[in-house]
Amino acid sequence: MPLLPKDNVISSIQTEKADGNPLFPVFLKLNELHTVLIGAGNVGLEKLTAILHNSPDARVTVIALSILQEVRVLAAKYKGLKIVQKTFSDNDLNSADLVIAATNDGKLNNFIRQSAHDRKLLINIADKPELCDFYLSSIVQKGDLKIAISTNGKSPTIAKRLKEVLNEGLPDELDDTLQQVSALRNSLNGDFAYKVQKLNALTSVLVEPKQPLKKNFIWLIWGSIVLSIIIAATALWFRQPDFRTYVQGIDPKFYYFLGAGFVFALIDGAIGMSYGVTSTTFSLSMGIPPASASMGVHLSEIMSNGIAGWMHYRMGNINWKLFKLLLIPGIIGAVSGAYLLSSLEHYSQYTKPVVSLYTLILGIVILSKAFKTGVKKSSEKIKRIPLLGLGGGFIDAVGGGGWGSIVLSTLIAGGRHPRFSLGTVKLSRFFIALMSSLTFFAMLNSHHWEAVAGLVVGSAIASPIAAKISNRISAKAIMISVAVIVIFISIRSIGIFLGKH
Numbered sequence: 001m002p003l004l005p006k007d008n009v010i011s012s013i014q015t016e017k018a019d020g021n022p023l024f025p026v027f028l029k030l031n032e033l034h035t036v037l038i039g040a041g042n043v044g045l046e047k048l049t050a051i052l053h054n055s056p057d058a059r060v061t062v063i064a065l066s067i068l069q070e071v072r073v074l075a076a077k078y079k080g081l082k083i084v085q086k087t088f089s090d091n092d093l094n095s096a097d098l099v100i101a102a103t104n105d106g107k108l109n110n111f112i113r114q115s116a117h118d119r120k121l122l123i124n125i126a127d128k129p130e131l132c133d134f135y136l137s138s139i140v141q142k143g144d145l146k147i148a149i150s151t152n153g154k155s156p157t158i159a160k161r162l163k164e165v166l167n168e169g170l171p172d173e174l175d176d177t178l179q180q181v182s183a184l185r186n187s188l189n190g191d192f193a194y195k196v197q198k199l200n201a202l203t204s205v206l207v208e209p210k211q212p213l214k215k216n217f218i219w220l221i222w223g224s225i226v227l228s229i230i231i232a233a234t235a236l237w238f239r240q241p242d243f244r245t246y247v248q249g250i251d252p253k254f255y256y257f258l259g260a261g262f263v264f265a266l267i268d269g270a271i272g273m274s275y276g277v278t279s280t281t282f283s284l285s286m287g288i289p290p291a292s293a294s295m296g297v298h299l300s301e302i303m304s305n306g307i308a309g310w311m312h313y314r315m316g317n318i319n320w321k322l323f324k325l326l327l328i329p330g331i332i333g334a335v336s337g338a339y340l341l342s343s344l345e346h347y348s349q350y351t352k353p354v355v356s357l358y359t360l361i362l363g364i365v366i367l368s369k370a371f372k373t374g375v376k377k378s379s380e381k382i383k384r385i386p387l388l389g390l391g392g393g394f395i396d397a398v399g400g401g402g403w404g405s406i407v408l409s410t411l412i413a414g415g416r417h418p419r420f421s422l423g424t425v426k427l428s429r430f431f432i433a434l435m436s437s438l439t440f441f442a443m444l445n446s447h448h449w450e451a452v453a454g455l456v457v458g459s460a461i462a463s464p465i466a467a468k469i470s471n472r473i474s475a476k477a478i479m480i481s482v483a484v485i486v487i488f489i490s491i492r493s494i495g496i497f498l499g500k501h
Contacts, residue, residue, distance in 0.1 A: 021150060021151075021152040022152075023135070023150055023152060025137075025148055025150065027146065027148070028055075028098070029055075030051065030055040030057075030058035030059065030060075030098075031055060031057040031058055031059065031080070032059075033058075033059065033097040033098055034059050034061065034095055034096055034097045034098070035051065035058060035059065035060045035061070035096070035097065035098045035099075035100065036060075036061050036063065036092060036093060036096040036098070036099050036100070037051075037060055037061070037062045037063070037100045037102060038062075038063050038064065038088050038092075038099070038100070038101050038102065038103060038108075038112055039062075039064050039101065039102030039103040039104075039126075040062050040064035040066065040067040040068055040071045040083070040102075041064070041066065041068060041102070041103075041104070042068070043102040043103075043104070043126045043127070044062065044064065044068075044071070044102035044103075044126075045068055045070050045071055046102075047100055047102050047124075047126065047136065048060065048062065048071060048074060048081075049074070050136055050139075051136075052074060052078055052081070053139075054139055054141070054146075056078060057080055058078075058080055058081075059080045060078075060080060060081050060082070061082045061083075061084060061096075062075075062081065062082070062083050062084065063084045063086060063088050063092055064083075064085065064103075065085065065086065065087050067083060067085055071083065088108065088111075088112060090111075090115045093112075093115050093116060093119055093121060094119075096116075096119070096121055097121070098121065098122055098123075099112065099116040099121050099122070099123040099124070100123070100124045100125075100126075100136075101113065101123060101124070101125045101126065102126045103126075109125050109128065109131070110131075112125075113125060113131055122134050124136060129154075135150060135152075137149055137150050137159070138156070138159035138160055138162065138163040139163070140163050140166040140167055140170065142170055142171075142174045142175045142178075143174070143175025143176075143178060143179070144175060144178055144179070145170075145174060145175060145178055147166060149162050149163055149166075171417040171419070171420060176319070176321070250450070251450040253286065253448075253450045253451055253454065254450040254451070254453055254454045255454065256286070256454065257282075257283075257286075257296075257450070257451045257452075257453075257454025257455050257458065258454040258455075258457055258458040259454075259458060260278075260279065260282050260454070260455070260458065261279065261300055261454055261455040261456070261457065261458025261459040261462070262458035262459065262461055262462045263458075263462075264278045264279050264282070264458075264459065265458065265459040265461075265462035266462045268404065275297075275301070275404065275459070276297050276301075276396060276399070276403060276404070277363065277399070278485070279293075279296070279297045279300070279455060280293050280294065280297055280399065281363075281485075281490060283296060283297070283451060284493055285492070285493065286451065288448050288451055289448075290341060290354075291341045291342050291344070291440065291443075291444055292444065292448045292451075292452075293451075294338070294341060294397060294398070294399070294436075294440065295338075295436075295437065295440035295441075295444060295452065296448065296451050296452040296455050296456075297455065298334075298338075298397070298433040298436040298437045298440065299433075299437045299440075299452050299455070299456055300452070300455035300456040300458075300459045300460070301429060301430070301433035301459070302430065302433045302434050302437060302456075303456060303459070303460040305426055305427070305429040305430040305433055306430045307460065308426045309423070309426045309427030309428075309429070309430045312422070312423030312424075312426050312427060313423070313427065315423070317419050317420055317422065317423025317424075318420070318423045318424055318427055319416075319417075319420045319421070319423075319424045322385065322411075322416070322420075322421070322424045323424050323427060323428055325385035325386055325389065326385060326386075326388070326389040326407070326424070326425075326428045327389070327428050327431060327432075328386075328389075329386040329387070329388075329389035329390035329393065330389035330390065330392060330393035330403075330407075330428055330431075330432045331393065331431060331432055331435045332390060332393065333389065333390040333391060333392065333393030333394035333395075333396075333397070334393035334394065334396060334397045334432045334433075334435055334436040334439075335393075335397075335435050335436065335439050336393075336394055336397070337393065337394040337395065337396065337397030337398040337436070338397040338436045338439035338440050338443070339439055339443065340398060341397060341398050342439065342440055342443030342444050343443070353493065353494050353498075357490070357494060360487055360490035360491060360494070363483045363484075363485075363487040363490060364483070364487060365409075367480065367483035367484070367487070369409065371480075388406075388407055388410055388411075389407065389428075391406070392406045392407040392410075393432050393436075396432070396436075397436045397439075403425065403429055403432065404425060404429075407425055408421055408422060408425045411425070
C-alpha cells in the first residue's frame with residue numbers, strides 16, 4: 001500500500017539520525033522582545049556586543065552590581081539598552097521575554113535559571129551548555145542575508161572558524177543579488193504560484209548545464225582569427241615581394257613592443273595590476289619620452305581593457321554601483337593628468353627621471369604585496385570611492401600606470417571582493433584610457449607610433465586570454481619578477497640621468 005503524504009513525512013523523520021544536532025534554528029525580533037542580561041563583566045560584554053551587533057534596536061536590560069566601562073559606552077550609543085546597577089533579585093524577570101546569565105557565580109546562575117523557568121522563560125547561561133534552553137550562534141551577515149552556525153554547544157571555536165571561512169567566501173555583492181530578486185518578486189503580479197513560476201523561468205538560465213560548444217565558442221572565434229592572420233601573413237610573405245619589402249622596412253621597435261605588450265597584458269590579467277607600470281618602464285628604457293610612453297600605454301589599454309571588461313561582464317564580475325562611483329572621477333583625474341604631462345613634453349629630460357622614480361616606488365609596492373601572506377581587510381568597506389577614482393586616474397595618466405596598483409589594491413584592502421573589484425576596475429579602465437588617449441592626441445605630435453602600435457596589437461591579442469586566467473594561477477612569483485624588473489630598470493634610468501647631470 002503506497003504511503004500517504006503524511007506517512008512520508010513521518011517516515012522521513014523516523015529515519016533521521018538520532019545523534020544529530022537536535023536544535024531548531026529560529027531568528028528572533030529582539031526589538032519587539034525584552035531581553036534581561038545578568039552580568040556586566042567580560043562575558044556579559046561579549047554577549048551584549050553579539051546582541052547589539054545583530055540587532056541594534058534590541059531592548060536589553062543589563063543587571064549587575066559591577067559594570068564595565070565598555071558596557072556604559074554601549075548604553076550611551078544604543079537607546080534600547082538600559083543599565084540597572086544592583087544585585088539580581090527574583091522580581092527582575094517579571095517583564096522579561098528572554099534571559100541571559102553571564103555571571104561567574106554558579107549558585108547565582110542556578111537561582112536565575114530557576115526564576116526564569118518559574119515564569120516559563122527561555123534562558124542562556126554562559127559556558128554552561130547543559131543548563132541552556134538556547135545558544136547564541138556565530139553569525140555570518142551579508143546585508144539582509146544572515147546565516148547562523150551551531151555546533152550544538154560542542155565547540156564555539158569551530159563555529160567562529162566557520163564564520164571566518166564563510167565571511168571570506170561569500171561575496172558582499174550577494175546582498176545586491178538578494179535585493180534585485182526581491183525587487184523582481186515585488187514587481188510581479190498574480191498569486192504565489194504564478195510568482196514562483198515566473199521566478200523559476202527567469203533564473204533557470206543560471207543553473208542550466210553549459211553546452212561545451214557554447215562554452216568554448218569565444219575561444220573558437222579567437223583561435224580562428226589568429227590562425228587566419230598567420231595563414232594570410234605567411235602567404236603574403238612568400239608570394240608577394242612588395243609585402244615582404246614593406247614588413248622588412250618596419251621599425252624593429254614595433255616587434256619589441258608587440259611582444260612586450262602581449263607579455264605585460266598576460267601579467268596584468270594574472271595579478272590584476274602592473275600593465276601600466278611595466279609598459280611605461282619598458283618604454284622609458286627604450287628611449288620613449290614620458291608623455292608619449294603614457295599615450296602608448298593608454299591607447300593600448302583602450303582595446304585591451306575593452307576586451308577584458310567585456311569578458312568580465314560576460315562572466316558576471318561587474319559591481320555596477322562601484323563602477324558608477326569610479327567612472328566620472330576617474331575620467332576627470334585622468335584627463336587632468338594627461339593634460340599636465342603633455343604640457344611638459346618638451347621637458348622630457350627632466351620629467352623622465354620623475355616618472356622613473358614613480359615606477360620605482362610602484363615596483364617596491366608590488367614587491368611588498370608579493371610577500372604578504374594575505375590582504376588584511378578592513379572591518380568596513382572603503383567609503384570615498386569617487387576620491388579614490390580621481391586620485392587613481394590622475395596618477396595613472398601622469399605616471400603611465402598605477403590604476404590597478406592603486407585602485408584595485410585599495411578596494412580589496414577596504415573589504416571589496418577581489419573578483420568583482422578586478423572586473424569593475426578593468427571595465428572602468430576602458431573609459432578612462434579612452435579619455436586619456438583623446439587628451440594626449442589633442443596635445444601631442446608623437447613620433448613614436450611604432451611603439452604605440454606594438455603595445456596596442458600585443459595587448460589586444462593577450463586580453464581575452466588574460467581575463468580567463470585571472471585568479472586561476474599563483475601570482476606571487478609573477479609579482480616578484482615584475483617588481484624586480486621594474487625596480488632594476490627604474491634605478492638604471494635614474495642613474496643615467498644623475499650621471500649626465
